[in-house]
Amino acid sequence: MKNVIAAGAIAATGVLAPHVAFAQSATVQQIMDRGTMLCSGHNGSYFGFVEVNDQNEWKGLDIDLCRALTTAILGDPDANQIVPLSWAQRFPALQSGDVDVIIKATGWTMGRDTELGLQFSLPYFFGGTQFMAHGDLGITDATGLEGGTVCVEAGTTIERLAANYMTTIGIEHSMVSYESQAELRSAYLANRCDAFAGWGPNLAVLRATELDNPDAHIILSDQLSSEPISAAMRQGDEGFVDTVNWTIAALLIAEEEGITSANVEEMAANPPNPRVARLLGVEPGMGERLGMRDTWAKEMIAAVGNFGEIYDRNLGADSPYGLERGLNSLWSEGGVLYAPILD
Amino acid sequence: MAITDITPPSQFTEARKRFVRHGFGSPQASFISVLVFAVLAYIAWKFLGWAVFRAVWSKENADLCDGHGACWSVIDARHRLILFGTYPYDEHWRSTLAAIAIVVTVLLSCLPAMWNATRLAVLWIVGFAAYYLLMEGSLLGLQQVTTDGWGGLSLTLFLFAAVVLLGMPMGLGLALMRRSQMPVVRWFAVIIIDTIRSLPLVTTLFTAAVVVPLFLPTWLEGDKIWRVIFGFALFFAAYQAEVFRGGFQAIPKGQFEAGKALGISYWCILGRIVLPQVFRHVLPSTINMVVVTFKETAIVTIIGFFDILASGKTAFGTAEWAPYYIEVFLFVAAIYWIFIFSLGQYGEYLKGRMAISEH
Numbered sequence: 079m080k081n082v083i084a085a086g087a088i089a090a091t092g093v094l095a096p097h098v099a100f101a102q103s104a105t106v107q108q109i110m111d112r113g114t115m116l117c118s119g120h121n122g123s124y125f126g127f128v129e130v131n132d133q134n135e136w137k138g139l140d141i142d143l144c145r146a147l148t149t150a151i152l153g154d155p156d157a158n159q160i161v162p163l164s165w166a167q168r169f170p171a172l173q174s175g176d177v178d179v180i181i182k183a184t185g186w187t188m189g190r191d192t193e194l195g196l197q198f199s200l201p202y203f204f205g206g207t208q209f210m211a212h213g214d215l216g217i218t219d220a221t222g223l224e225g226g227t228v229c230v231e232a233g234t235t236i237e238r239l240a241a242n243y244m245t246t247i248g249i250e251h252s253m254v255s256y257e258s259q260a261e262l263r264s265a266y267l268a269n270r271c272d273a274f275a276g277w278g279p280n281l282a283v284l285r286a287t288e289l290d291n292p293d294a295h296i297i298l299s300d301q302l303s304s305e306p307i308s309a310a311m312r313q314g315d316e317g318f319v320d321t322v323n324w325t326i327a328a329l330l331i332a333e334e335e336g337i338t339s340a341n342v343e344e345m346a347a348n349p350p351n352p353r354v355a356r357l358l359g360v361e362p363g364m365g366e367r368l369g370m371r372d373t374w375a376k377e378m379i380a381a382v383g384n385f386g387e388i389y390d391r392n393l394g395a396d397s398p399y400g401l402e403r404g405l406n407s408l409w410s411e412g413g414v415l416y417a418p419i420l421d
Numbered sequence: 422m423a424i425t426d427i428t429p430p431s432q433f434t435e436a437r438k439r440f441v442r443h444g445f446g447s448p449q450a451s452f453i454s455v456l457v458f459a460v461l462a463y464i465a466w467k468f469l470g471w472a473v474f475r476a477v478w479s480k481e482n483a484d485l486c487d488g489h490g491a492c493w494s495v496i497d498a499r500h501r502l503i504l505f506g507t508y509p510y511d512e513h514w515r516s517t518l519a520a521i522a523i524v525v526t527v528l529l530s531c532l533p534a535m536w537n538a539t540r541l542a543v544l545w546i547v548g549f550a551a552y553y554l555l556m557e558g559s560l561l562g563l564q565q566v567t568t569d570g571w572g573g574l575s576l577t578l579f580l581f582a583a584v585v586l587l588g589m590p591m592g593l594g595l596a597l598m599r600r601s602q603m604p605v606v607r608w609f610a611v612i613i614i615d616t617i618r619s620l621p622l623v624t625t626l627f628t629a630a631v632v633v634p635l636f637l638p639t640w641l642e643g644d645k646i647w648r649v650i651f652g653f654a655l656f657f658a659a660y661q662a663e664v665f666r667g668g669f670q671a672i673p674k675g676q677f678e679a680g681k682a683l684g685i686s687y688w689c690i691l692g693r694i695v696l697p698q699v700f701r702h703v704l705p706s707t708i709n710m711v712v713v714t715f716k717e718t719a720i721v722t723i724i725g726f727f728d729i730l731a732s733g734k735t736a737f738g739t740a741e742w743a744p745y746y747i748e749v750f751l752f753v754a755a756i757y758w759i760f761i762f763s764l765g766q767y768g769e770y771l772k773g774r775m776a777i778s779e780h
Contacts, residue, residue: 123737124738134507167631176645
């Protein structure tokens with residue numbers, strides 16, 4: 079009986095509105111009904127990704143992506159609610175519906191993707207293991223560490239990666255393990271290590287905030303590994319995954335096309351090519367296929383800027399951390415970020 | 422003339438005399454005293470030099486912070502974050518009023534004049550309703566702030582007050598059940614108390630906050646904060662029940678039997694004869710439990726609440742203020758100290774008061 083009604087309903091919608099065949103996702107519908115997007119925050123501060131400013135407002139790369147997504151769905155960057163979550167709590171909180179999406183420096187792993195029943199978006203950030211070395215060594219990559227001492231945190235994947243990498247490039251060195259991050263840091267500062275290995279963004283933040291003289295330290299150019307950081311969603315709502323993926327894609331395409339929060343109106347009034355016209359909703363296509371407004375990408379870019387602007391504001395050149403784009407540049411600039419094809 | 426002077430020596434003179442007698446009675450004692458005071462004075466001087474004389478006070482001067490003195494600018498710039506968490510900036514007056522409502526409620530419940538069931542019930546309902554209405558806001562026609570946005574000192578105070586005020590009667594109930602003559606009731610209490618005591622607090626809170634919603638129907642879930650308060654209160658109650666049990670064991674059985682022989686009802690024996698003595702016996706351990714609970718509220722950060730410690734960490738969790746975490750921790754420690762020291766002093770006052778009533 080239920081099936082008959084459902085079939086009838088589908089037929090009826092089909093007849094009445096043939097263009098809404100790309101049905102909206104349940105999650106997006108829920109967000110629209112609620113009028114608020116529920117995003118993950120942090121139970122404290124995770125430098126560059128999730129912080130709180132002097133006006134008690136959330137900020138950071140992950141927060142800006144949440145604002146972008148909120149603008150895309152609801153048209154208002156402030157219509158979100160950031161739910162503070164600890165690391166351990168984030169996946170159960172997503173499953174129980176406390177948040178709609180996790181955008182919280184979360185790596186895409188097979189275990190999470192399969193066993194935990196999560197669905198990951200396009201990676202929006204790549205963070206890899208890197209070395210930080212004393213600037214007075216005058217080196218720029220790990221080949222300069224010949225005969226030196228490299229320190230690592232004991233028992234981490236970073237330890238294995240560093241040993242593996244140094245063997246691969248054939249550099250003689252001695253490796254010293256420390257039990258904790260704090261010990262490692264003080265050993266490095268006391269010059270007991272020439273370099274130490276860590277997660278790239280963390281190294282950059284440490285360099286910018288905790289070391290007395292940032293310029294006396296250099297992050298070497300070697301990338302020992304690269305972890306894709308993605309937004310995580312509940313499995314089983316492909317429509318919502320599409321929405322999140324195309325939000326990230328639109329931010330990347332905007333950067334590729336040079337559309338910024340400052341010139342987006344101008345670009346929309348006078349699109350230089352059909353791709354921009356489509357992206358900004360001058361030509362239809364962006365909205366209908368996701369069950370949203372045609373101009374969602376335009377509104378989003380006006381509110382938070384393109385991906386480059388978001389990065390620079392929170393982690394990059396315009397932030398106190400000054401983290402190089404590196405791998406996180408667009409493919410056209412030598413990075414690995416790229417958007418699917420906007421047809 | 423001096424011999425006829427019979428006014429008692431002032432406390433201060435007396436203390437000074439005792440100090441000189443004990444501290445400088447022999448050369449060795451004098452030497453050790455001088456050494457200890459020199460070290461203390463040196464530490465105090467160093468600390469004051471860092472915390473006061475070389476310190477930078479305002480956020481406008483933050484660029485003068487050079488690591489040689491305390492950089493209190495971080496408190497100047499971020500104290501509202503520490504005190505209110507991520508509560509909306511323009512609504513902080515509500516959070517302030519709500520915190521005051523909780524403090525007043527707790528203070529009033531500490532006054533002996535308020536100690537009867539009706540008055541306490543009315544006070545607590547009014548106090549907590551005032552807190553909730555102010556913080557949440559939508560019922561008063563103010564901007565709605567959901568519990569995710571609550572934080573800082575007002576959240577810590579609320580959690581603490583709610584846990585103790587809920588947990589105390591629950592603990593008493595469990596203790597009474599544990600003493601019951603009925604095996605089913607007794608075993609029920611034993612199982613509850615021992616199960617909860619064998620679980621770490623973190624597990625209890627995590628279950629209440631994160632696991633329970635996975636299998637409860639949505640309409641029964643309630644807000645995370647209530648589930649957490651309930652879980653925390655249950656934890657408090659399990660321990661407090663054992664504290665009460667110790668108090669009950671100190672009462673000779675004969676008092677109950679004598680009461681029964683006189684035909685006094687169970688509740689009357691309990692309320693008029695036994696409990697007043699139990700309360701007196703358990704006072705020190707209860708104050709202990711309450712103080713520990715106040716400090717333990719910091720654990721809620723693991724389930725994503727912005728208590729004062731978490732918001733303190735957030736305050737230095739930005740590039741500008743990252744080096745000045747010691748200042749923030751000292752500020753938070755001072756706030757904890759004020760509240761916990763007052764609790765301790767209140768315990769002393771109660772003890773004195775009860776000692777009088779014993780005579």
